[in-house]
Amino acid sequence: MPPRARKRRASATESNGTEDAPPRKTTRAPRKPGARGTNQRRGKNFMRATNASSNKRRKVFSVEAKSRIKKHCSDFMKFIDKETHALVPRIGIEILKKDISPDLAGVLPWTCSSSALQKQSTQPYPKIILKALDNLQSDVRTYEGLVKQDNKIRAPNWMRWQQDINDLEDVSKHSLAIASKMINHFIMPDSHELPPKPSEGAGGVEHVAWDLIEEALPKMPDDIWGKIAQGHLKAFTGDLDQAAKMGALKYVEELQKKKQSDVVAFLLRVRCWELRQLNVIHRASRPSRLDKARRLGYKAKQGYVIYRVRVRRGGRKRPAPKGATYGKPTNQGINQLKYQRSLKATAEERVGRRCANLRVLNSYWINQDSTYKYYEVILVDPQHKAIRIDPRINWIVNPVHKHRESRGLTATGKKSRGLNKGHRYNKTQAGRRKTWKRHNTLSLWRYR
Incomplete structure (x- = not known):
C-alpha cells in the first residue's frame, strides 16, 4: 500500500483568495510545556535580573569614585596654593x-x-x-x-738625640750578651759561668745593663734548671738496672733480631737489590753487620778482610750421564737429593779458592731472596805483621790452617762432619750444652 501523501501548505497566491475562509483545524494535539523548558526560562529570567542589579551597583560605585577623586584633587590644589604663597622664614x-x-x-x-x-x-x-x-x-x-719650603729649623745641640740612640743600642747589646751568658749557665752550669759584675772603671752603659739584668740572677747557686736536671739524671741512671744499659753494638744486634720490622725489612729489601747487581764474589769495604762480625773475631785493623759471596739456593741434582744411575733402586734418585754441607760452607770454600793466600776465619748470613743466599766471609792475611804479632789471632798463621774451610775446620764445616751428632748425644754428661748449663746455673740448696 503506497504511503499517504502529505498535505501541501498553501502558498501566498493561493491564500489571497481565501482570506475570508475560516482557519483550518489541525488534528495535532497542543504541546504541553515540559519541565526542561520551564527551567530554562526561569534561569534566563534570573540571569537578567542579576545583570540588571550588578549594572546598577556599578553605576553607583563609579559615581562615588569620581566624586572622591575630584575632592582629593581640589584639596591637593589648595595645599599647593597655600605652600606657594607662604613666606620662607629668614635666618639671621x-x-x-x-x-x-x-x-x-x-x-x-x-x-x-x-x-x-x-x-x-x-x-x-x-x-x-x-x-x-x-x-x-x-x-x-x-x-x-x-710646608714644602725648607725653613732651616734644626733640633738644638743640647738635645743630643743621636747620642741617646747610640747609647740605647749599646745598652741593648750589653744586656743581650749578659742574658745569653746567664741562660747558658742555667742550662749547662758546668760549662758556662755566670757573667761577672762590671768593674768600677767600666762605662756607664755596662753598669746600666747590669742593673737591668741583676734582678734575674738566682739567689742560690744551686737553684737553677741545669743543676736540678743533672740531679734528676743521676738519680734516674742510678735506679736503672745495669742490664738495661745498651751500647751501640747491642742496639744493632737487638734491631737485627726483628727482621720483620719495618726498618729492617726495608733495609734488607734495598740491600738485596744492590747485591744482585754486584759480582758473585767481591770485596766489601766494611762489614754489613758489625756486631756479628766482631762476635766472630773481626777487628777493624790491618790484616782483616771482608768478602761478600752469593750462593744459589736449592738441593743438589745428581749428575747421571745418559740416565745411568747404577746401583740398587733405593740409591737411584736424581732430583730430591740434598747436599750434605750447608750453603754457608760452600760460600766459604768458594771464597777460600778465590783468595788462596788468605785464611778463612768465619762467615755469617747477611741477606737472601728466592734465588740466592748472601754471606760475608772474614779472612785473615797470615803474612801481615799486625796479624803475626797479635797473640789472639797469630794461631792462624800456622801452616796446618791452610784451607781450613775445605777440610771442615771452620764453625760451619764442623756441623756437617758428624761431630756432636747422633742418637742420644745430648745425654752425654760431658756434652758442650751440659757443661754450659752447669757453668751458668746457680744452684741454691736449702742445706749447704
Missing part, C-alpha cells in the same frame, strides 16, 4: 656666624656685612659656592707650598 646672619671661624669671613659670602650681602644678593647661590671653593683651593695650595 649672626646665627650663621656663631659656629664659623672668623678666618673664613672673606671666603663665605654670608659672613660678610649686611651691606655687602645686599650687594651680592643678586648673584645666585651656585656661583657664590663655586667662588668659595676656588678660594679654599688657592689657600690649600699656598699652605702646601709653605
Whole structure:
C-alpha cells in the first residue's frame, strides 16, 4: 500500500483568495510545556535580573569614585596654593656666624656685612659656592707650598738625640750578651759561668745593663734548671738496672733480631737489590753487620778482610750421564737429593779458592731472596805483621790452617762432619750444652 501523501501548505497566491475562509483545524494535539523548558526560562529570567542589579551597583560605585577623586584633587590644589604663597622664614646672619671661624669671613659670602650681602644678593647661590671653593683651593695650595719650603729649623745641640740612640743600642747589646751568658749557665752550669759584675772603671752603659739584668740572677747557686736536671739524671741512671744499659753494638744486634720490622725489612729489601747487581764474589769495604762480625773475631785493623759471596739456593741434582744411575733402586734418585754441607760452607770454600793466600776465619748470613743466599766471609792475611804479632789471632798463621774451610775446620764445616751428632748425644754428661748449663746455673740448696 503506497504511503499517504502529505498535505501541501498553501502558498501566498493561493491564500489571497481565501482570506475570508475560516482557519483550518489541525488534528495535532497542543504541546504541553515540559519541565526542561520551564527551567530554562526561569534561569534566563534570573540571569537578567542579576545583570540588571550588578549594572546598577556599578553605576553607583563609579559615581562615588569620581566624586572622591575630584575632592582629593581640589584639596591637593589648595595645599599647593597655600605652600606657594607662604613666606620662607629668614635666618639671621649672626646665627650663621656663631659656629664659623672668623678666618673664613672673606671666603663665605654670608659672613660678610649686611651691606655687602645686599650687594651680592643678586648673584645666585651656585656661583657664590663655586667662588668659595676656588678660594679654599688657592689657600690649600699656598699652605702646601709653605710646608714644602725648607725653613732651616734644626733640633738644638743640647738635645743630643743621636747620642741617646747610640747609647740605647749599646745598652741593648750589653744586656743581650749578659742574658745569653746567664741562660747558658742555667742550662749547662758546668760549662758556662755566670757573667761577672762590671768593674768600677767600666762605662756607664755596662753598669746600666747590669742593673737591668741583676734582678734575674738566682739567689742560690744551686737553684737553677741545669743543676736540678743533672740531679734528676743521676738519680734516674742510678735506679736503672745495669742490664738495661745498651751500647751501640747491642742496639744493632737487638734491631737485627726483628727482621720483620719495618726498618729492617726495608733495609734488607734495598740491600738485596744492590747485591744482585754486584759480582758473585767481591770485596766489601766494611762489614754489613758489625756486631756479628766482631762476635766472630773481626777487628777493624790491618790484616782483616771482608768478602761478600752469593750462593744459589736449592738441593743438589745428581749428575747421571745418559740416565745411568747404577746401583740398587733405593740409591737411584736424581732430583730430591740434598747436599750434605750447608750453603754457608760452600760460600766459604768458594771464597777460600778465590783468595788462596788468605785464611778463612768465619762467615755469617747477611741477606737472601728466592734465588740466592748472601754471606760475608772474614779472612785473615797470615803474612801481615799486625796479624803475626797479635797473640789472639797469630794461631792462624800456622801452616796446618791452610784451607781450613775445605777440610771442615771452620764453625760451619764442623756441623756437617758428624761431630756432636747422633742418637742420644745430648745425654752425654760431658756434652758442650751440659757443661754450659752447669757453668751458668746457680744452684741454691736449702742445706749447704
